[in-house]
Amino acid sequence: MLPTKEEALELLLKYNESDALIKHAKQVEAAMMHWAKYYGEDEHKYGIVGLLHDLDYEKYPDLHCQKTEEILKENDYDEDIIRAIMSHGYGICTDVEPITNMEKTLFTIDELTGIINALCLLRPSHSVLDLKTKSLSKKFKDKKFAEGCDRNIINKGIEMLGLDRNVVFEETIKGLQERAEECGLKGEL
Numbered sequence: 001m002l003p004t005k006e007e008a009l010e011l012l013l014k015y016n017e018s019d020a021l022i023k024h025a026k027q028v029e030a031a032m033m034h035w036a037k038y039y040g041e042d043e044h045k046y047g048i049v050g051l052l053h054d055l056d057y058e059k060y061p062d063l064h065c066q067k068t069e070e071i072l073k074e075n076d077y078d079e080d081i082i083r084a085i086m087s088h089g090y091g092i093c094t095d096v097e098p099i100t101n102m103e104k105t106l107f108t109i110d111e112l113t114g115i116i117n118a119l120c121l122l123r124p125s126h127s128v129l130d131l132k133t134k135s136l137s138k139k140f141k142d143k144k145f146a147e148g149c150d151r152n153i154i155n156k157g158i159e160m161l162g163l164d165r166n167v168v169f170e171e172t173i174k175g176l177q178e179r180a181e182e183c184g185l186k187g188e189l
């Protein structure tokens, strides 16, 4: 089944208490929903995949993705949602290769939204609303900045998508801008 947003959120909150992880989930959800529009695909489904992609990470970090697969199967979630979530751990904790647009997008923007979040916190406005692609590009190249966000994974994802890096940056920023308040990136603007 494809859950409603409320059902997915309820599941997220059942397994997650960390504000940082919940914020991350909402940021990935926002970016995914924008990318669905970019591809003319199912915005709701992309959002659910984004919201739940790290469902198991707080309670089962050593079983990341595997435990989510188990939980979502128990809840009768559709196979394409489960597969997409598994594929964000490709080469890290799963061998499920991202194939669809939805999967490749999730793989790419997971770490990328982490860099954008860190960058927003640094800015005087604390906001994504006035963030420019150029600033993100600069910080992306600065390997010391938000070094926990793996540039190799992002580059690998961009290559899978077959898009220009600046397009990926710009569209992902747009997604976060569209839901800035909801994903904690409105700042003082």
Ligand SMILES: [Fe+2]
Residues within 6 Å of the ligand: 053, 054, 057, 064, 088
């Ligand atoms: Fe993850």
Ligand SMILES: [Fe+2]
Residues within 6 Å of the ligand: 024, 028, 053, 054, 110, 111
């Ligand atoms: Fe994540």
